[in-house]
Amino acid sequence: MTITIKDVAAQAGVSAKTVSRVINQEAHVRPELRDAVMKVVEALGYRPNAFARSLSSSRSYLLGLFLHDPAWSSYAVAMQRGALMQCRKRNYHLVVEPLDISSEGWERQMMTSIDALRLDGAILTPPVCRHGPLLDRLEALKLPYVRISPGERLERSGVVDIDEERAAYDMTRSLIDLGHRDIGFIKGIPSHAATPKRLKGYLEAMRRAGLSVIPDHVAPGDFTFRSGIEAGEAMLRGPSRPTAIFASNDDMALGVSAAAAKLGLTVPTDLSIAGFDDTATARIAWPPITTVRQPMEEMAAAAVDILIDPVYRNAPGDPRFQRELSYALITRESTAPPAASS
């Protein structure tokens, strides 16, 4: 038999409500009574039933992590890990909800899941976090949410991100410092907030170094391995070949690497390659890819902390809930000075 609050109440000679007050550390309980009740709680090993509690109070101690499903990448995995660990520390639980935003009715899917579980908060990752109407609906529901790397910041909600533009700038700069003059760039999906930022950082670094950007050496891409192969192949077969290519994510960088292998080019001797994100695959590839590390787990953990903060609910726009974490350049074997021939 499980011990209920009534057992405790009877044993302590008080009402159930009073026990509830003690458990939840509410005000207005005489300290002596408080202690007496606590003693009984300890003695009986009473633990409140989480379901009853949620049902009654309409708080769930549950946070939701919403991910765009097809992109179930190591990015998503890292996010989940970070959020999970932080929830554990804070005595919350995490529900992971994959979403397919290209399918009809994903919003309803999300909403129903929110109210079935009465989530206390939601963590939104790209590209879900950029969906305006969705944000409006969450606000209408008064469900606190935090956006991760949404691109633009808004006054009305917490954000966790890194300075993508500066990161791209730094990476480009480091290629320039290695001696590269003709550096190619592969863009991501236009709808993704990171795309223009990373491009801007690249362009800015080239401009400041007084280097010209060859139009054909800035190629479109869509963050997939395949698009990296295509863009890389086109660029490498072209009339003038860049000595380095900076892809705006790791998967595409791996695509470039594959394209180079196909064309008989050796990395990094004939071509330097840099990526972005520091996914596990960047490490596992051969050669390992030089990339920008985003502290994804910490970002997720920060999002959890923000959501749990009792102040957040009433002041989601407060600047202290706009957190920018730091990134790091990870140099691996896919980059080197250009061949002496140049």
Place this chain on the structure above:
Amino acid sequence: MTITIKDVAAQAGVSAKTVSRVINQEAHVRPELRDAVMKVVEALGYRPNAFARSLSSSRSYLLGLFLHDPAWSSYAVAMQRGALMQCRKRNYHLVVEPLDISSEGWERQMMTSIDALRLDGAILTPPVCRHGPLLDRLEALKLPYVRISPGERLERSGVVDIDEERAAYDMTRSLIDLGHRDIGFIKGIPSHAATPKRLKGYLEAMRRAGLSVIPDHVAPGDFTFRSGIEAGEAMLRGPSRPTAIFASNDDMALGVSAAAAKLGLTVPTDLSIAGFDDTATARIAWPPITTVRQPMEEMAAAAVDILIDPVYRNAPGDPRFQRELSYALITRESTAPPAASS
């Protein structure tokens, strides 16, 4: 406002209980009525409140997926995806619990999480599923659990797996059919149940084909990329070089691929490489790796189905809860006939 069962009942002109029956697929509801109610459920987008359900039925509608944490590989991701989707279909929810079984107190961590959430069942993946004392404790708690790829089957619990030995046999056989005679093999961690099975399949295929196995061409490994590099390098630098290497998982196969690149060998011209698991990275690598596909998502889904089956609780040993799913050989560009020189 959230939609409750009463709203549906009112709209459909039936009692709340009837709606409840429909939702839970209980018997004794006229098909026409069933459909009518379902239509209203759809129309209103009703989803039962998980807490109220739990409170009332003393079931939690929550399943736990326990994963060995450091191995948060694409294996784990696939498992999670499969389990999640199936839970959604069946109106259950999933809680993912990463565990570090090398750390002290992981068992307690697991137990507290089980009784805080009052899980209805647990899915155990390797290597957690092989921990005898843990199984005993779960049984003591009367918590149904299903083991995924545990190696040996037990009378007392459900199992989902594939025939790893035959899969390894088939893969080896297909290399032999390509014309390879000297095929190397890289083993996994000994504690992992898959290791001896995959080895056995390989040895058996070699034996039946009348091929001899060179002792140095069966190397130890630990399922990591790095161990694949090391084993591969050792084998390829040795006096006689195999024309094909079968690594017992994809990460190690990628390691072999990297080692080959390092030594200036071209895959598959100079060396064929095969892996096992069909993880996302096997597809993304260059060249893409030939491998054995485990239907991991389906395996997880099957585990969910077993746990939810009302019969399972009382007859966990029933043969119908021992499910073997089918695998598939995925041929990609890392394998080809050996160079003509041989």
Place this chain on the structure above:
DNA sequence: AGAAAATTTGACATCGTTGTCTGGTAAAAA
């Protein structure tokens, strides 16, 4: 056709907790 059995439905209590409201007692202010 009439009785028995099976099927289909609903009323109502219940799960364990917290929110609201009300009454009483002790401390502070007049």
Place this chain on the structure above:
DNA sequence: TTTTTACCAGACAACGATGTCAAATTTTCT
């Protein structure tokens, strides 16, 4: 001392579903 205020504690009704049981209906059997 009397009035006001603060503080404490309990009764009772939610929260939203399911379990139980009994009534109404249909089917099946003599």
